[in-house]
Amino acid sequence: MKFGYTIIYVPDVAASLAFFESAFGLTRRFLHESGTYGELETGTTALAFAAHELGDNNFPGGHVAAHHSAQPLGFEVAFVTADVQEAHAKALASGAKEFAAPTQKPWGQVVSYVRCPDGVLVELCTPVPG
Numbered sequence: 707m708k709f710g711y712t713i714i715y716v717p718d719v720a721a722s723l724a725f726f727e728s729a730f731g732l733t734r735r736f737l738h739e740s741g742t743y744g745e746l747e748t749g750t751t752a753l754a755f756a757a758h759e760l761g762d763n764n765f766p767g768g769h770v771a772a773h774h775s776a777q778p779l780g781f782e783v784a785f786v787t788a789d790v791q792e793a794h795a796k797a798l799a800s801g802a803k804e805f806a807a808p809t810q811k812p813w814g815q816v817v818s819y820v821r822c823p824d825g826v827l828v829e830l831c832t833p834v835p836g
Contacts, residue, residue: 715761729800772825784829
């Protein structure tokens with residue numbers, strides 16, 4: 707078994723790709739001509755976005771749209787960076803909402819949380835020491 711990719715269902719795939727490019731400096735791998743699916747370059751495992759319409763086709767019982775939820779869904783996307791303060795400020799300047807300001811954790815890691823316009827919760831963190 708190999709972890710292939712994470713797909714996040716969003717209202718506007720192109721807008722989510724553009725936000726992640728602007729806020730986190732990621733590079734677009736591709737956007738399907740239909741505009742309903744796209745991926746970012748994130749190493750061997752892709753971070754992908756799909757339109758809610760695709761989710762509706764895949765899940766006959768429906769799914770929770772993160773952007774409609776008052777609270778973030780019970781998962782996060784995490785990006786490791788040497789400068790959480792700078793990454794946090796850049797994400798906010800790109801349109802994210804602050805969920806938790808950068809904080810030094812007891813184990814030495816600096817961590818913050820932002821919520822993207824599409825509802826995704828993102829953790830920004832320094833590497834775990836040691």
